[in-house]
Amino acid sequence: METKKQKIGNWFRTSISAKMFVVGFIFLLLLIPLGFVKDLIRERETRQAEVIQEINEKWGNEVVLYGPIIKVPYKTYIEEKTFDEKTKSFLKTYQEVLNHAYFLPKTLDITSEVTSKQLERGIYESVVYTADVDMKGKFSDFDFSTLDVPEEDIIWDRATLLLQTSNLKGIRNEINVQLHTEEYTLKPRFDEAFMSTLESGFLADLSGTTSDTPFSFHIKINGSAALRFIPVGAETSVSMHSDWHSPSFNGNYLPNDESKKISAQGFEAYWTVLETNRQFGQQFFNHLPNLDKFAFGTSLIVPIDDYQKTERTSKYGIMIIGLTLLVFLLIQIISKIAIHPFQYFMIGLALVMFYTLLISISEHQNFLIAYVIAGVAVVGLITAYSKTILKNRKFPLLILGSLTALYAFIFVIIQLENYALLVGSIGLFIILGIVMFTSKKIDWSNTDLGE
Known part of the structure; x- marks a missing residue:
């Protein structure tokens, strides 16, 4: 006879609702370091404004x-x-x-x-x-x-x-x-x-x-x-x-x-x-x-400086983290491959690190180079990590394509001024449609997902 603790463990391993709950909790937990990163960006931007003010006062206001x-x-x-x-x-x-x-x-x-x-x-x-x-x-x-x-x-x-x-x-x-x-x-x-x-x-x-x-x-x-x-x-x-x-x-x-x-x-x-x-x-x-x-x-x-671009990019951090975790969750549900909550958390932290890399590199290089370096580093790390936990080539390639498309989409949005909201809304609508039709393949009545 299974103990109560074993039943709870089996429920978390086999229940779709339990896995969604755990991933959702990890997502909320990742908002804390993302908030710290946003504070860092604002702090660096404030420091830049102070230095510029000092320069201007000496030269002439x-x-x-x-x-x-x-x-x-x-x-x-x-x-x-x-x-x-x-x-x-x-x-x-x-x-x-x-x-x-x-x-x-x-x-x-x-x-x-x-x-x-x-x-x-x-x-x-x-x-x-x-x-x-x-x-x-x-x-x-x-x-x-x-x-x-x-x-x-x-x-x-x-x-x-x-x-x-x-x-x-x-x-x-x-x-x-x-x-x-x-x-x-x-x-x-x-x-x-x-x-x-x-x-x-x-x-x-x-x-x-x-x-x-x-x-x-x-x-x-x-x-x-x-x-x-x-x-x-x-x-x-x-x-x-x-x-x-x-x-x-x-x-x-x-x-x-x-x-x-x-x-x-x-x-x-x-x-x-x-x-x-x-x-x-x-x-x-x-x-x-x-x-x-x-x-x-x-x-x-x-024109929009690197700190402003980085801050605008960080505003899409919630979307990047949420969609990436959702992709891994859908892969887990469809393929019945077990992914531990700790692995979800590590993937989320890697996504947060993108913004610290972006702001630190952009202080020494132009924004495009900084964005490409930070993006390639994070996408490469997550793709390599997903290959070790998903055990095949198909799903890591899906992760690679999804993250590359997401980061490219965000880069296009932040370069736009008058059409940023329009393009962003259309892009999110398309992403929502893809997720909706992909989720149709899931048998929500079957809770036996395996290990």
């Missing part, structure tokens, strides 16, 4: 240029009343207050040549750029009529020219502004706003200036991630040329469709922004607002 702007001081007076006990009447006094008016250019024409460069630190790489920016245009009337300020209260001889930038330390040249017939050098000054401000010394007397006042200057600046401009001109035109092949046009305005060209050798784009396209005028009084939300330009994006 994102560049936003705001200007040029003419700043003219003017006087206003605040009336104050004090009561005189002797005369029993109020005496009026006036306190002088110094304010500033800010005038934006009538036209602004910006030409920028952006040369990209790749900087390395260890195994990490960052894309930075140097931009040669030429700005020219004209200032029109400096009109105080809306404030009704007397001419004698406008301090024309203390007018200055401003240029604001988000990346002061990235500037690589002395900025000399040609304004009308004079030349002025911009110097940095403290500004509580997020942008740094470059301001000229005292300008020549602007009183009586009614005709257009031309200006021009050149700025060479290091930056990373993006180059953007704020359309301060009543008519702003921007052209940008670069050797970078993956631009992302963003901000409040997009480039003219007919002018945008992107190729493997670089890109070029043109913008035209009119005063009617904006939500602000051509002059401000008392303070200069932060108009950063109106900025537009280009981000030099890096």
Whole structure:
């Protein structure tokens, strides 16, 4: 008479339901090391982002240029009343207050040549750029009529020219502004706003200036991630040329469709922004607002990097492990070859190792080479191992073909962007159909599977 322990052992060896339960439990158990691998990928990706940020901070961060702007001081007076006990009447006094008016250019024409460069630190790489920016245009009337300020209260001889930038330390040249017939050098000054401000010394007397006042200057600046401009001109035109092949046009305005060209050798784009396209005028009084939300330009994006590809690949780990274990289970049920739960677990661990191999190799080689090496290693290991436990050539060849097709399918999906979900859904549908029709061959009523 069999003992209770022997009956349970026989049930696990002969029952289809028991084997499915055991394989399912192993599958859930394998999600733990798979989760650790995903954490490792995110940790390495975070480290990469930190290193890139350090490189960019030293070279120069994102560049936003705001200007040029003419700043003219003017006087206003605040009336104050004090009561005189002797005369029993109020005496009026006036306190002088110094304010500033800010005038934006009538036209602004910006030409920028952006040369990209790749900087390395260890195994990490960052894309930075140097931009040669030429700005020219004209200032029109400096009109105080809306404030009704007397001419004698406008301090024309203390007018200055401003240029604001988000990346002061990235500037690589002395900025000399040609304004009308004079030349002025911009110097940095403290500004509580997020942008740094470059301001000229005292300008020549602007009183009586009614005709257009031309200006021009050149700025060479290091930056990373993006180059953007704020359309301060009543008519702003921007052209940008670069050797970078993956631009992302963003901000409040997009480039003219007919002018945008992107190729493997670089890109070029043109913008035209009119005063009617904006939500602000051509002059401000008392303070200069932060108009950063109106900025537009280009981000030099890096196509999906190896960490992102590895992370996307790991998201299909559940499918790879589940389908592989299912294939072995179907082989066991159909052929009545005994496969121990420990062997299932070893096969699952080999599948998990694919992702650690992939991330470690991809840090030193391109993703395709890393994927091929990791895939060949894991598929070869599992195929050789299956030959020792399945005792024939037919089933190991089936394992080889199944795993090769799965890994090739995953590689195709992660290379796609717009059609990844569509192709993935169709592929999973086909796999489900194959499994459904394959399972029809199983006699589910027969539980005697043998050893």
